[in-house]
Amino acid sequence: MKQNKEGDxxxxxxxxxxxLLIIVTLTSLAAAIPAxxxxxxxxxxxxxxxxxxxxxxxxAAGLPxxxxxxxxxxxxxxxxxxxxxxxxxxxxxxxxxxxxxVTLTIDLTNRGVVLGYESxxxxxxxxxxxxxxxxxxxxxQQVNAIGITAMxxxxxxxxxxxxxxxxxxxxxxxxxxxxxxxxxxxxIDENAPAGTYPLVLATSYMYQKNAQVSGNVSESRADVNLWxxxxxxxQALHITVKKLADFxxxxxxxxxxxxxxxxxxxITYTNTGEEIATEAVARISVTDPFSSTDDQAYLGTLAPxxxxxxxxxxxxxxxx
Numbered sequence: 001m002k003q004n005k006e007g008d009x010x011x012x013x014x015x016x017x018x019x020l021l022i023i024v025t026l027t028s029l030a031a032a033i034p035a036x037x038x039x040x041x042x043x044x045x046x047x048x049x050x051x052x053x054x055x056x057x058x059x060a061a062g063l064p065x066x067x068x069x070x071x072x073x074x075x076x077x078x079x080x081x082x083x084x085x086x087x088x089x090x091x092x093x094x095x096x097x098x099x100x101x102v103t104l105t106i107d108l109t110n111r112g113v114v115l116g117y118e119s120x121x122x123x124x125x126x127x128x129x130x131x132x133x134x135x136x137x138x139x140x141q142q143v144n145a146i147g148i149t150a151m152x153x154x155x156x157x158x159x160x161x162x163x164x165x166x167x168x169x170x171x172x173x174x175x176x177x178x179x180x181x182x183x184x185x186x187x188i189d190e191n192a193p194a195g196t197y198p199l200v201l202a203t204s205y206m207y208q209k210n211a212q213v214s215g216n217v218s219e220s221r222a223d224v225n226l227w228x229x230x231x232x233x234x235q236a237l238h239i240t241v242k243k244l245a246d247f248x249x250x251x252x253x254x255x256x257x258x259x260x261x262x263x264x265x266x267i268t269y270t271n272t273g274e275e276i277a278t279e280a281v282a283r284i285s286v287t288d289p290f291s292s293t294d295d296q297a298y299l300g301t302l303a304p305x306x307x308x309x310x311x312x313x314x315x316x317x318x319x320x
Contacts, residue, residue, distance in 0.1 A: 071225040076120045076212045077132040084112035084145035084174050088201045088235055091181070095240040098159075099190035106182050106201065106237070108150065112143035112174035130217035138211035138224060143174025145231075148205040152184040152237075159192035160199065160239065171205075186239075194243040194274045203233045245280070246273035250307060256290075259318030268309045271302040282310040289317035 091105040117139065123129040148169040154160040163185040172178050186199075210227040251268035265284070271277050280299035286292045297310025 069225075071210075071212050071227060072214065073212075075214055076210070077123065077128075077135050078117050078139050079120060079210070080114060080117040080136075080139040080142050082112060082114040082116075082143050082174075084110055084143050084172070084205065084207050084231060086145060086148070086172070086203050086205075086233055087111050088203075088237060090237055090239070094238065095242050096188055097242055097244065098188055098192045098194075101163075101185070101187045104152070104184045104186050104199075104239070106150070106152070106184070107179050108148065108169055108172060108182060108203070109177055109179040110143070110145050110172040110174045111177065112145070114140055114143055114175065127216060127218065131213050131215070131222065134217060134222060134224075135211055135213045138208070138213070138226070140175075141211075142208050144171060144207060145174070146171045146206040146208070146228075148172065148180070148203055150182045151202045152186075153200045153202070154186075155198065155200075158197055159189035159241070160197050161187045161189070162199070163187060169203075188241060192241045194241050196238050196240045199237045199239065201235055201237055204230065206230050243274035245271055245275045245277035245302070245304075247277070247280075247282075248272045251309075254314075256314060256316050258289075258316050261315040262313055263316065265312045265314055266309050267297075267312070268307055269299060269302075270307040271304050274304055276304070277302045280308075284312055286314065289319060291315045291317075 087109045089107050089109070091107050096102055117136070123132045148171065149166050150169055151166045152162050152164065154162055164183070167182040167184065169180040169182050172180050206228050207230075208226055209229040212225045212227075213222050214225075215222040247269045249267055250270045252266070254263065254265040256263045256265060267282065267284070269280075269282060277299075278301045280302060282297045282299055284292075284295050286295055292312060292314045294313045297312060299308045299310055302308055
């Protein structure tokens, strides 16, 4: 009985080893299968949201559709860390008058840098060393922003209206601080209060997420496979509507009479703006049946909210 028990234990051990060997073999085969072969065996699609807030259709194996068909993960040498980072800034003056219609020039600078890289596997021979070197050269392009689309918008209750639609900025390389310029036409409401107003700039672009090469470099038979992803960035810009002195007529009185000269017209002006008005002068335009040799009145200095009355001397025709 003891001998039979030992025999059973040996059979169980052998069976366990065989199962483990099968699992290891299947795992190795799956890792070596190219991405296109894995795609061929998919049965269900799911939607995956990446940390970059971009949407991809993926297979049951988790492979995005924007992956090169020849990409083989098991042959990848490096993973590089870093991605593009577009920084926007307004070029020139950011202060405008109410009622202005201007073209806003915005610089897009790519501040993306390579933060480091990690080796997935070591090259086995000189040929793979050449492949690894080539792959790293492609991997370092990961910080380049490709096919940039920029859109400027103002909040719904803003007195600023953006007249231009989306703008194309092309591609901007990273690491060197390269830049491109986009332009948007904006209009400021003529009744806009003085102050600082936000504008929202949204950019969307692709970048190279990973690269993998295979083949024979010395014989010029290298295959390059690339994996792209999409990045969306949103940032706030600010423009300022300048403080200005503005006037409103708040009262009018006169003793004008037909056929009489040297009668007075009194007009009260109120500074309804946000800035102090200095050495202000009021002028009236006189037409028939009135005439005047004194069509100006000195108002002096008026702080916001202050009022002053200007007096004008007019003659009136008898036919009035």
